[in-house]
Amino acid sequence: MRCTAAASRWRRCTVSSCTSVTHNTACLLRHLDARLAAQGHDVIPLDVRTLPAEALLHADIGHPETVHAIERFRSADGVVIGIPAYQAAHSGQLKSLLELLPQYALEDKTVLPLATGGSTAHVLAIDYGLRPVLTSVAPAHITPGWFVQDKHIDA
Numbered sequence: 001m002r003c004t005a006a007a008s009r010w011r012r013c014t015v016s017s018c019t020s021v022t023h024n025t026a027c028l029l030r031h032l033d034a035r036l037a038a039q040g041h042d043v044i045p046l047d048v049r050t051l052p053a054e055a056l057l058h059a060d061i062g063h064p065e066t067v068h069a070i071e072r073f074r075s076a077d078g079v080v081i082g083i084p085a086y087q088a089a090h091s092g093q094l095k096s097l098l099e100l101l102p103q104y105a106l107e108d109k110t111v112l113p114l115a116t117g118g119s120t121a122h123v124l125a126i127d128y129g130l131r132p133v134l135t136s137v138a139p140a141h142i143t144p145g146w147f148v149q150d151k152h153i154d155a
């Protein structure tokens with residue numbers, strides 16, 4: 001992701017959807033957050049794991065924490081989504097959150113999808129699993145994704 005002078009005011013929402021104790025995805029995103037912040041971007045981290053499960057599963061868009069999460073997407077002009085590959089796709093937790101977004105929630109935003117996983121067998125989790133879901137909320141652009149294997153993460 002190139003950074004220009006004009007882009008230095010951009011706000012990026014980084015969304016982590018890990019559920020395991022290893023937190024590889026969160027580690028990857030925090031690394032990226034630090035790089036973005038160093039380039040002058042405002043970074044708005046959003047950890048899906050901290051959202052109330054009941055509100056997500058019941059699609060409670062009036063719950064203060066889901067309202068707050070949706071607002072974080074709205075206020076950003078770029079969104080980085082980090083997923084661990086779970087059963088060859090993204091987690092149900094992230095899907096539950098994305099289902100709460102309004103139909104055109106990402107229409108003026110660029111999205112960078114990232115994934116962590118144990119095996120390169122599932123590098124297509126981004127393109128076959130996550131990308132169609134992201135497309136449904138109408139992002140202006142989805143960049144090519146990046147898959148990082150566990151063995152390259154020192155969490």
Ligand SMILES: Cc1cc2nc3c(=O)[nH]c(=O)nc-3n(C[C@H](O)[C@H](O)[C@H](O)COP(=O)(O)O)c2cc1C
Pocket residue numbers: 017018019020021022023024025026083084085086087088089116117118119120121122150
């Ligand atoms: C329930 C479960 C399912 C997984 N399924 C896959 C998979 O299908 N493909 C893969 O490459 N890795 C798979 N993994 C490994 C995780 O994607 C990998 O360890 C990832 O870095 C975990 O990220 P996290 O620590 O942020 O949760 C799975 C791990 C778990 C716990």
